[in-house]
Structures are given as C-alpha cells and as structure tokens.
Amino acid sequence: MTSATYTGEFDPFSPEAMDDPYPAYAELLRHEEPLYLEQRDMWLVIRYDHVRAAAKDHPGLSSAEGIAYHRSALPVLFGIDQPDHTRLRGLIRHAFSPRGVQVWRTFIERACGELLDEALATGDVDIVQQTMIPLPVRVITTIVGVPGDDLTTLKLTAGVLESFIPNARVGPRAELEPDDPAESALRLKAAKQTLSAVAGLTGFLRGVLEQRRAQAPRGDLVSKLFAVEQDRVSEDEILWLCLTLLVGGQETMTHFLGSMVDALLHHPDQFRMVRERPELIPATIEETARFYPAVQNVFRTATTDVLVGNTRIPKDARVELSFAAANRDPRRFPDPNQYRIDRITDGHLGFGAGIHTCVGAHLARLQAATFLRLLIERTDDIELIGELVKVQSPAFRGLDHLPLRLTPRSGTGAPAGADSRTGTS
Numbered sequence: 001m002t003s004a005t006y007t008g009e010f011d012p013f014s015p016e017a018m019d020d021p022y023p024a025y026a027e028l029l030r031h032e033e034p035l036y037l038e039q040r041d042m043w044l045v046i047r048y049d050h051v052r053a054a055a056k057d058h059p060g061l062s063s064a065e066g067i068a069y070h071r072s073a074l075p076v077l078f079g080i081d082q083p084d085h086t087r088l089r090g091l092i093r094h095a096f097s098p099r100g101v102q103v104w105r106t107f108i109e110r111a112c113g114e115l116l117d118e119a120l121a122t123g124d125v126d127i128v129q130q131t132m133i134p135l136p137v138r139v140i141t142t143i144v145g146v147p148g149d150d151l152t153t154l155k156l157t158a159g160v161l162e163s164f165i166p167n168a169r170v171g172p173r174a175e176l177e178p179d180d181p182a183e184s185a186l187r188l189k190a191a192k193q194t195l196s197a198v199a200g201l202t203g204f205l206r207g208v209l210e211q212r213r214a215q216a217p218r219g220d221l222v223s224k225l226f227a228v229e230q231d232r233v234s235e236d237e238i239l240w241l242c243l244t245l246l247v248g249g250q251e252t253m254t255h256f257l258g259s260m261v262d263a264l265l266h267h268p269d270q271f272r273m274v275r276e277r278p279e280l281i282p283a284t285i286e287e288t289a290r291f292y293p294a295v296q297n298v299f300r301t302a303t304t305d306v307l308v309g310n311t312r313i314p315k316d317a318r319v320e321l322s323f324a325a326a327n328r329d330p331r332r333f334p335d336p337n338q339y340r341i342d343r344i345t346d347g348h349l350g351f352g353a354g355i356h357t358c359v360g361a362h363l364a365r366l367q368a369a370t371f372l373r374l375l376i377e378r379t380d381d382i383e384l385i386g387e388l389v390k391v392q393s394p395a396f397r398g399l400d401h402l403p404l405r406l407t408p409r410s411g412t413g414a415p416a417g418a419d420s421r422t423g424t425s
C-alpha cells in the first residue's frame, strides 16, 4: 500500500492546464499511483487502468455530490447513484440505443445540411458559433420534445453545465485559506449562479410539461416518458431527465465537433485520408474522442476507504478521474500523443465508463459522423483564417471560436442539399 502526496507544479485549475493540460499529463503519467493534490484537497487518478476501474466502482466512488470539483447535489442523471440511477436510466436507454437514434437520422442530416449550407453561403465563418452551437440544440430539443426556437432554449441551458463546475477556490490552498472571505464570496456567487441557471430551466420545462400533458402524444421523449406508469417515474423525475438531456447533449457536442475539426486541420495528412476514404469517418470520431475528450474529467466522492491501484483513498475524499490523461496513457495506447485515425481506439474513455457512461454516445456519434460526412462532401477545402479560441474550462476541451474559409465543392452548382434529405448515408 502506498500514499502519494504530489509535490510538483501541476494545478488542474491553472490557466496553463486549462489551455493545454497534455504536456503535464505526459509527465504525470510516469507516476504509477494516484496522486493527492494537497493544495486542492483532491485525488487525481490518471492511469488508464485506474481510471477505468474507478469509473466502474460506482459503489465506492459516488456521483451524488456532482461530477465537478465543487460539491453540489442535483437530481441530474449524472449526479444520482444506484438504485435510482438504474431505474431512471432504464427509462431512456432504448431511445438512445444505436437503433433508437436511427429514427432521427434523416432529421439530423437535414439539420446538418441546412446549417452547413448557411455556412457555405457565408464563405468565411466562425463555424463554432454559426454551425456547431445551433446543431446540437436543434437536435436534442427535437428529440426530447421541447418546443420553441433554438435561441430561447440555448439561453436557458447555456451556463447550467458551466455553472456546475466553478473553480470555487480563487487560488491554491497554499495562498488562500478555505475560510478566506474572497473564497467564501466566490463560492456563494457560484452557488447562486447554478441556482438561477437551474431555476430558469426548470421553470421553463415545468411550463412545457404542463402544456404537453394536455396535448396528444408525439414521437418524442416527453411522450415516451408520459407513457411510463406513474409508480415508475414521478413528474419531477421526468422534468430532471429532460433537463439532464438538454444540458448534457449540447455543449459537449459543440465542444466535440470543434475539437474534431481542430484535430483534422492540425493533422492535414489525416484530414486527407478521411476525405479520400470516408469509410474512416467512424474511426475518426473514435480517435477524436480518445485524443480530445470533450469531457476531460469527472469527479467522484469516496463513500468509504477505496483502493485505486495500490493506493488507499480515504472516505469522503474528492477524486478526479481524468479521461483526458487516461486516453494518452502509453501503457494502453502506443504513441498516445499522435492523432491517427487508423489506430485501434477500443476502450477509450472519451464517453466515460461504468454505469454513468454517456447515454448520448450513439447520438453524439451519429451527429458527428453526419456533420463530418457532409462537410467533406460539400467542400473542396477548409482553411483556418484567424485565431482559434479554446474553451477555458478545467472540465471541457472544445472551442469557442474557429474562423474558417470554406471552399464549396466545385462542379456541384448550388450547394448540395437534396442528398441530405434522403436519409441515406
């Protein structure tokens, strides 16, 4: 048994780490055991085999205090332990299974096609703002069954996810005591932000559900959840499931699409390869999820003294499982820092592992594959024409801005559109 207090420089909440944590991970991965970061009073699990095992140890490592560094308890699916988790996830499992999401294929093609045509008509675009933000909003609101324009929902959901993860400590412990007034003020502000973002969205959803109760059923998730017997799910649980899906299915998707185009632009040989061999699109998505997981890490709380590797992590400790580091562990992936779309990516942790594995992973794959295929089909060239801006977050990897010049596919006349509406791939 060992215990390792980390004495190095790495701070997961520093601007450097948020900008690019990968050089630090390469160093940290030399450690054999999880590390205790005293200045943040948290444990860091980074080795692939440890992260995977820890993600599967849901009895020992609970999600009930939220999956961000800052402890918070909300009845979102990713913040609930068994047995409620199993019951609630069971209610949406089929809708998001590989077969379940196929129902939405034609719709997703149409949404992707329309948004890409708008971007192509613009020529020079910030594709994150113009295409990658609206696409998942349109998709998840339609699947869940939330009416209204994209913007209203976007405004309500934006900030909810981010507000879960405030880095409450303004400085490392060494510089700031936990009862420092500046930190207390920041914690209070963070808590208020979460409450107001969540209150806005729950208020909106309550109105939507009330209206839907009075209407005839449709093919969306709200109708499916209304059809479940009332002793298996309460009205509040339906509301929180809808909220979880609206929140979980948007920013993550935007971040993933941004990182995929970023990775391809910075690895032109790989971009050429997938252009020439579109059958590699699914592999490109898996390699992107390995290389740049949109959800870089999640937190858990130890419910008892738990063993990770040979290290005993004490009861009540906060534990970070770093999917980003684990996916670059050379013990598991040879030459892990190379982006290669033809590598074997089996078992990557880009969508998590264990009972909380992303329920939307198949929907995410379908959206990303459709987006990339249409982007390839409709352009001859894609060029970065300005500064790419990364999301500054300790939990997410993605882009806020990606200015591109899109050269439409030559010889096609008007932007292609008909094929995206046929439902074929």
Ligand code: HEM
Pocket: 063, 067, 077, 078, 079, 089, 096, 140, 244, 245, 248, 249, 250, 252, 253, 256, 293, 294, 295, 298, 349, 350, 351, 352, 353, 355, 356, 357, 358, 359, 360, 361, 363, 364
């Ligand atoms: C590429 C985009 C996405 C990425 C990278 C991603 C990543 C993840 C990860 C890593 C988790 C595990 C969290 C944990 O272990 O605590 C997760 C959970 C979850 N994701 Fe995704 N996600 C994506 C897209 C989506 C979409 C489109 C939806 C909408 C259906 C969605 C809904 C959820 C939900 C509801 C959970 C909680 C599952 C549970 O606790 O059982 N995600 N996601």
